[in-house]
Amino acid sequence: MDMQHSPIAAPADDGALYLRIAHGLAEAIRRGGLARGQRLPSVRETARQHGVAISTAVQAYHWLEDARLIEARPRSGFFVTTRPVARALPEPTIARATRRAHMVSVDVLGRRLLAQPPEGDGAVISFSSGTPGASMLDHDRVRRSLVRAVQRHRDLLCHYPEPDGHIEARRALARYALHLGCSLDPERITITAGCMEAISLCLRAATQPGDVVAIESPTHYSFLELLQSLHLRALEIPTHPRHGLSLDALQLALDTQPVKAVLVVPTLSNPLGSCMPVSERRRLAQMAARHGIAVIEDAVYNDLAFHDEFRRTVKSFDDGSGHVMLCDSFTKTVAPGLRLGWVEAGRWTEPLRRLKNVQGAQTAVVELAVADLISQAGHTAAMRQLRNATAVRLELARGLIAEHFPAGTRVSDPPGGMLLWVELPRGADAQALQQAAQAEGILVAPGSLFSAHARFKGCLRIGIGADWGEGHPAALRRVGELASALLK
Amino acid sequence: MDMQHSPIAAPADDGALYLRIAHGLAEAIRRGGLARGQRLPSVRETARQHGVAISTAVQAYHWLEDARLIEARPRSGFFVTTRPVARALPEPTIARATRRAHMVSVDVLGRRLLAQPPEGDGAVISFSSGTPGASMLDHDRVRRSLVRAVQRHRDLLCHYPEPDGHIEARRALARYALHLGCSLDPERITITAGCMEAISLCLRAATQPGDVVAIESPTHYSFLELLQSLHLRALEIPTHPRHGLSLDALQLALDTQPVKAVLVVPTLSNPLGSCMPVSERRRLAQMAARHGIAVIEDAVYNDLAFHDEFRRTVKSFDDGSGHVMLCDSFTKTVAPGLRLGWVEAGRWTEPLRRLKNVQGAQTAVVELAVADLISQAGHTAAMRQLRNATAVRLELARGLIAEHFPAGTRVSDPPGGMLLWVELPRGADAQALQQAAQAEGILVAPGSLFSAHARFKGCLRIGIGADWGEGHPAALRRVGELASALLK
Numbered sequence: 001m002d003m004q005h006s007p008i009a010a011p012a013d014d015g016a017l018y019l020r021i022a023h024g025l026a027e028a029i030r031r032g033g034l035a036r037g038q039r040l041p042s043v044r045e046t047a048r049q050h051g052v053a054i055s056t057a058v059q060a061y062h063w064l065e066d067a068r069l070i071e072a073r074p075r076s077g078f079f080v081t082t083r084p085v086a087r088a089l090p091e092p093t094i095a096r097a098t099r100r101a102h103m104v105s106v107d108v109l110g111r112r113l114l115a116q117p118p119e120g121d122g123a124v125i126s127f128s129s130g131t132p133g134a135s136m137l138d139h140d141r142v143r144r145s146l147v148r149a150v151q152r153h154r155d156l157l158c159h160y161p162e163p164d165g166h167i168e169a170r171r172a173l174a175r176y177a178l179h180l181g182c183s184l185d186p187e188r189i190t191i192t193a194g195c196m197e198a199i200s201l202c203l204r205a206a207t208q209p210g211d212v213v214a215i216e217s218p219t220h221y222s223f224l225e226l227l228q229s230l231h232l233r234a235l236e237i238p239t240h241p242r243h244g245l246s247l248d249a250l251q252l253a254l255d256t257q258p259v260k261a262v263l264v265v266p267t268l269s270n271p272l273g274s275c276m277p278v279s280e281r282r283r284l285a286q287m288a289a290r291h292g293i294a295v296i297e298d299a300v301y302n303d304l305a306f307h308d309e310f311r312r313t314v315k316s317f318d319d320g321s322g323h324v325m326l327c328d329s330f331t332k333t334v335a336p337g338l339r340l341g342w343v344e345a346g347r348w349t350e351p352l353r354r355l356k357n358v359q360g361a362q363t364a365v366v367e368l369a370v371a372d373l374i375s376q377a378g379h380t381a382a383m384r385q386l387r388n389a390t391a392v393r394l395e396l397a398r399g400l401i402a403e404h405f406p407a408g409t410r411v412s413d414p415p416g417g418m419l420l421w422v423e424l425p426r427g428a429d430a431q432a433l434q435q436a437a438q439a440e441g442i443l444v445a446p447g448s449l450f451s452a453h454a455r456f457k458g459c460l461r462i463g464i465g466a467d468w469g470e471g472h473p474a475a476l477r478r479v480g481e482l483a484s485a486l487l488k
Numbered sequence: 489m490d491m492q493h494s495p496i497a498a499p500a501d502d503g504a505l506y507l508r509i510a511h512g513l514a515e516a517i518r519r520g521g522l523a524r525g526q527r528l529p530s531v532r533e534t535a536r537q538h539g540v541a542i543s544t545a546v547q548a549y550h551w552l553e554d555a556r557l558i559e560a561r562p563r564s565g566f567f568v569t570t571r572p573v574a575r576a577l578p579e580p581t582i583a584r585a586t587r588r589a590h591m592v593s594v595d596v597l598g599r600r601l602l603a604q605p606p607e608g609d610g611a612v613i614s615f616s617s618g619t620p621g622a623s624m625l626d627h628d629r630v631r632r633s634l635v636r637a638v639q640r641h642r643d644l645l646c647h648y649p650e651p652d653g654h655i656e657a658r659r660a661l662a663r664y665a666l667h668l669g670c671s672l673d674p675e676r677i678t679i680t681a682g683c684m685e686a687i688s689l690c691l692r693a694a695t696q697p698g699d700v701v702a703i704e705s706p707t708h709y710s711f712l713e714l715l716q717s718l719h720l721r722a723l724e725i726p727t728h729p730r731h732g733l734s735l736d737a738l739q740l741a742l743d744t745q746p747v748k749a750v751l752v753v754p755t756l757s758n759p760l761g762s763c764m765p766v767s768e769r770r771r772l773a774q775m776a777a778r779h780g781i782a783v784i785e786d787a788v789y790n791d792l793a794f795h796d797e798f799r800r801t802v803k804s805f806d807d808g809s810g811h812v813m814l815c816d817s818f819t820k821t822v823a824p825g826l827r828l829g830w831v832e833a834g835r836w837t838e839p840l841r842r843l844k845n846v847q848g849a850q851t852a853v854v855e856l857a858v859a860d861l862i863s864q865a866g867h868t869a870a871m872r873q874l875r876n877a878t879a880v881r882l883e884l885a886r887g888l889i890a891e892h893f894p895a896g897t898r899v900s901d902p903p904g905g906m907l908l909w910v911e912l913p914r915g916a917d918a919q920a921l922q923q924a925a926q927a928e929g930i931l932v933a934p935g936s937l938f939s940a941h942a943r944f945k946g947c948l949r950i951g952i953g954a955d956w957g958e959g960h961p962a963a964l965r966r967v968g969e970l971a972s973a974l975l976k
Contacts, residue, residue: 111845134646143642146853147635154631158622160824193681194848209697209719225846231697336648339851357599358713360682363827363854365634 017052018059023385025060026392029069029080040070040078069395089402092241092272092410092423095455097249101212101235101257102452104228110221110449113434125475126466128443130270130419131336133467136389138382142335142373149369156368161361164353165191165342169364172371173342180302181316182326184344190353191342191367195300195329196222197359198343202325203230203261205345205352206294211260214253216245218421218450218459220270220298223263227452234452235259241412241421244269244276247283254291261294267310268301271450271461272421273414275310285317285324292323294348299328303383304390305416315344322346330370332418333386340370390418390465397464400473404480406487418465421447424458428487431457436482442475505540506547511873513548514880517557517568528558528566557883577890580729580760580898580911583943585737589700589723589745590940592716598709598937601922613963614954616931618758618907619824621955624877626870630823630861637857644856649849652841653679653830657852660859661830668790669804670814672832678841679830679855683788683817684710685847686831690813691718691749693833693840694782699748702741704733706909706938706947708758708786711751715940722940723747729900729909732757732764735771742779749782755798756789759938759949760909761902763798773805773812780811782836787816791871792878793904803832810834818858820906821874828858878906881952888961889950892968894975906953909935912946916975919945924970930963 028034040061041049047057061078064070070078114128150157156166164170170186177184192198207213209231215223217236227234235253238246245264253259264284266276276284288295295314302311315326325348329341340362345352373379397420401411408425424430430446437444447459462476516522528549529537535545549566552558558566602616638645644654652658658674665672680686695701697719703711705724715722723741726734733752741747752772754764764772776783783802790799803814813836817829828850833840861867885908889899896913912918918934925932935947950964 111842129648131648134643137646139642139646142645143638146638146645150631150634150638154627155622157630157634157823157825158625158627160617160619160819161827193850196846196848200847204717222846225842229692229843229846331648335645337645337852339649339848354599354713355717358684358710358717359688360684360827362681363851364825366851366854 017050018056018063021046021050021052021057021060022063023388023392025064026069026395027388030391030395034080036080037082038080039076040080042077069392089398089413090410092412092421092459094240094246095217095236095238097238097252098217098236098453101233104224104232104234104452106221106224106228106449106452111225113443113449114221114445124441124443125469125471126443127462127464127476127479128445129463129466131332132386132390132418132465135467136386136465137335139335141376141378141382142338142369145372145376146338146366146369149365149372153365153368156364161364163357163361165189165362166364166367166371169367169371170342172375176374177326177344179311180299180326180328181312182344188349189342189344190349190356191340191362192356193341193359193362194331194339195298195327195341196226198327198329198341199223199263199296199298200226200230201352201355202294202296202327202343202345202348203227203232203263204355205348206296206325207232207260212258214250214259214262216264216269216272218271218447218456219263220265221445221449224450224452236452236455237262239269239272240274241272242274243280244272244274245284247280247287250284251287254287254293259291259293261296262288263296263298264314265298265301266314267299267305268414268417268419270301271419271445271447273412273417273419275305275307275415276314278309278312281312281314282317284314285319288323289319289321294346295324297324297326299326300332301417302328303333304387304418306387306391307415310415318346322348325352330374333383334370334373338366338370340366387416390416393418393464393468394420396473397462397476400476401462401480404477406480406484409483418463420462420464422460422462424460424483425487426458428458428483430460433460433479433483433486436486437479440478440482442479444479505538506544506551509534509538509540509545509548510551511876511880513552514557514883515876518879518883522568524568525570526568527564528568530565557880577886577901578898580900580909580947582728582734583705583724583726585726585740586705586724586941589721592712592720592722592940594709594712594716594937594940599713601931601937602709602933612929612931613957613959614931615950615952615964615967616933617951617954619820620874620878620906620953623955624874624953625823627823629864629866629870630826630857633860633864634826634854634857637853637860641853641856644852649852651845651849653677653850654852654855654859657855657859658830660863664862665814665832667799668787668814668816669800670832676837677830677832678837678844679828679850680844681829681847681850682819682827683786683815683829684714686815686817686829687711687751687784687786688714688718689840689843690782690784690815690831690833690836691715691720691751692843693836694784694813695720695748700746702738702747702750704752704757704760706759706935706944707751708753709933709937712938712940724940724943725750727757727760728762729760730762731768732760732762733772735768735775738772739775742775742781747779747781749784750776751784751786752802753786753789754802755787755793756902756905756907758789759907759933759935761900761905761907763793763795763903764802766797766800769800769802770805772802773807776811777807777809782834783812785812785814787814788820789905790816791821792875792906794875794879795903798903806834810836813840818862821871822858822861826854826858828854875904878904878953881906881956882908884961885950885952885964888964889968892965894968894972897971906951908950908952910948910950912948912971913975914946916946916971918948920974921948921967921971924974925967928966928970930967932967
C-alpha cells in the first residue's frame, strides 16, 4: 500500500503543512465549532490565515473532501457535510445475560484472522487490527529515545535487570499514572513484557485453574484465549455499547456465582468501544472491595478517549483495599514495536511478583526508552494528534458504513479508539460475510470471535487504526455491498 | 566493589596486556601444557616472548600467584602449584530416589537469596548467582549491536512485531543451533522473552495442571518455582554430580508413574554442573519417543562447557518424532540485560505458539541485536575467552574450598560453568551456615533450595560468575571457617 497517497494518513511528524490545517478543521467539525452545513472560509482566506500558499490550502480542502467531512458546492464554496449520516445510525443492541460460566475453547482461526497482515502485503486490505498503523505514530521519536537509552545506560546491558523493572522507569510510570487519576508508589509497580502479560499474571495471582472470571460480552478475543490457556471459566456479563459492563448484571452474578475476578476494559472496551461512566467506575471499585474479588482493569486505550473523564481509571477509586489491579501498556499509543507493559496489582502484588520473577525481567534499556517517551513534554501533544487522527478515521468509516451497508445496520459511535462494532440486520451471517470479504482480500473480524459461546453471529468488528491506503474506503464499501448481497 | 583491583577479573575487552598473558598461561596450566610443579619461563623470557615490558610480565605472574595457579620459590623462579588440592577433593554423593511426585511448594525466601545484589552494593559479597558478572562480558560489543539494530530497523519500532519473532533473528538462531548439533527450520523456532519463559511455555504446552514432571535432583530453584506456579507435580530423579540425570532411575519412573515431561539441563546442570555423556543424550531422546513424553532441554550453559562434545544437545538425537523441546538463551554468555530466549518445541510447536501469542511478542530490534551478536565472526572467540575466565575462577574457588573448608568436604569439579556444589561433612547444617555467612554480608545458597523436598541440607551452591572484588577470596575462606566452627 502506498502511504504517500493515502487520503487519510495522519502526519507522522506533523511535517506536511496541509495536513496540519486539515486536521485543525476536522477537529473543529468534530467538536461542532464548525456546524453541519456551515460554509467554510474561502481557500484564499484560509491560506492567508495560516500564512501558507493557496495551493496548500487547496490540498487541505481536498483532503477534507476525500474524508467526506466537507463538500464542494458549485460556485458557492466549501460546506461542512450536511448529512450527518453516521450519527443517525442506531447503536448496536445489548446482549442478554448468560446463565453459566464455561470453560473457554476458542477457534484457533481467530488468531490468524486478527493478526496484522505482514507489512507491505499490498494484496490484503485489513480492518482486523486494533492497533494504530505506523503512519499514525512517530517512529523517529521512538528511535531517538531508544538510542539515547542504550547510550546512556550501556552498563545495564551486561547486568541482569531488576526483576520488577528499572526503578527510574517505574518512577516515570507512577508520574504517568497521575493522568489516570492514580497516585501510585513506584515500588509497587511491576513492569511486564506487555499488557497481556500483565493481565495473565493478574489472573494467575488472583485465581486458580477452574475458577470463574466475569468478562465483558462481547470481549477482547485475546482475553478468551488467555482464559482458555489458564484453564479458567468465563462468565459473560452483558455489556452496553455505550456504557460498558452492566454492573447490575455483575451484581447478580456476584450474588449467585463463585466469581473470583472481573476482567474489564472500562475505557474504549474491545470490541464495543464502550466507556463506563465515572460513577459506575466508583461503584465497580466498591463492589470489588465488598465482595473481595479482583477487578483486573485494562487501560491500554485510556489515552485515546476523546473526553478527559474517561481517562480516569477504576483503580483511582480503590479506597486502599487494593482490589483493583491496573494493567497498561503503550502498544496502542506510542510504539507497538517496543514491548512493554506494567501493572499495579494492589493486594496481589506479592504473589504476582513471585509469578513474574520466574518468567524473568524485561530489557531495561527498553523500559527506560518508554519511560523517556512518556515523560517528554511533547507526549501530550502526540496523544492529542493521535486522537484527532482516529477521530477523523472513525468518522470516515462510520460514514462509509452508513452509506454502503444494508438498511437496518447498527454501528457503535465510540468516543475514541480504533474499533467499530457493526450489527448487521437480522438474518445476516457475519462469518459468511467475513469469508466472502476475505476471498476478495479484505479482512474483517466476525462477531462470534468475541464470545466464548459463539454469540454475536450477526456482528462485525471493524478496526480502523491500520495504515490506510487508497483502497481502504472502497474496500469498506465493498464489505457493505457483500453484506447486502448475502442478505438477499 | 572496585573491579579495577580485582585479582581475577577477566578482561572485558581483552584490553589489559598482562591479563591476556596471564589467561594464556592459566589456560596452559589447566590443559596440562604446563604440568604441576613445572618451572615457568623467567619473567624476562616471557616479556621478550610477548614483546611487552618486564613490568607487564611481572603483573601477569602476580595475577597467577593471586589465583594460586603458580607459586614463587625464593631464588628459583615461578612454578606451577604442586599441590593439586582441588582435584584431590572427593566429588559429592548422589541422592537416593524419591518414591512419589509432589506438588511443589518452595520457600519464597529462596528467590531473595538467589537474586543478584544491587549493583554497587559493596556491603555484600555474593556467591549466590549463576550468571556472569559484567566484567566477564563485553558491553561495548552489545551496545554497538543494539544501536545498529535500532538504526537499521527503525521502521520496526512502530509495527506490532511478528508473534513468533523476526524471521531474520530466527534464521540466525537456526545457524547458531548448528553448534548445538541441530539442524532446525527457522520457521519452527519461536522467540521468547527468555529461557525461563520458553521452559514455562513448554511445560504448559505439554502438560496440564496436576501432571507429573520428572526433574533432576538437585535442580534449578527457578524450575521448582515454575512447577509450583503451574500447579505441576515434581518427581525428583537422582542426578550424578558428574554424569547428570540417572536414566536408569528415569526409566523406572516412566515404567511406574504417569510422567508427562522431563525437565533437564544436560550440559552443566544447575546446581551440580554435571554433563550427561553423549551416549546418554541419545538414549534420553529415544526414551522420550518410546514413551511419548516431552523432554524439555535447557541449553543455556552449553557454550560454557570446556569440551565440544557437551555442546551437542539431546535435541540433536531427536529422530524426527519431535519429542525433544529445546530451550535456550544468551543470558549466561552474551548479555544478561538483553532479555531474549528461544525454543524449538518439536511436536508441541503449535500449542506452544498459541500460548505464546496470547502473551505477545518481543521487541524486534532486541531480537535483531542478539542475532547480530551471535552471528559475528568474533563470537566464537568471545565464548572461548569466557570459558577461560570461568575455568580460572572455578580453579581458584575449588582451591580455596580445599584449603579452608572442614575436612570431609566434597565439591563438584564441573567441566565449565559458574557453579560449584559443595557437600559439607556429615552433620553440617548448610542453612545455619548460610545464615551465619549472611550475617557477615556473604551470600551463599543452601542446598535445600534445590529440592522440592528440602533435601540436600548439608550442601551449598557456590556461584563464581559474579564480578569478584578483592574481598571475594577472603569471603570464601570465611565461609569455610564458619562451616568448621558450626561443626564443633
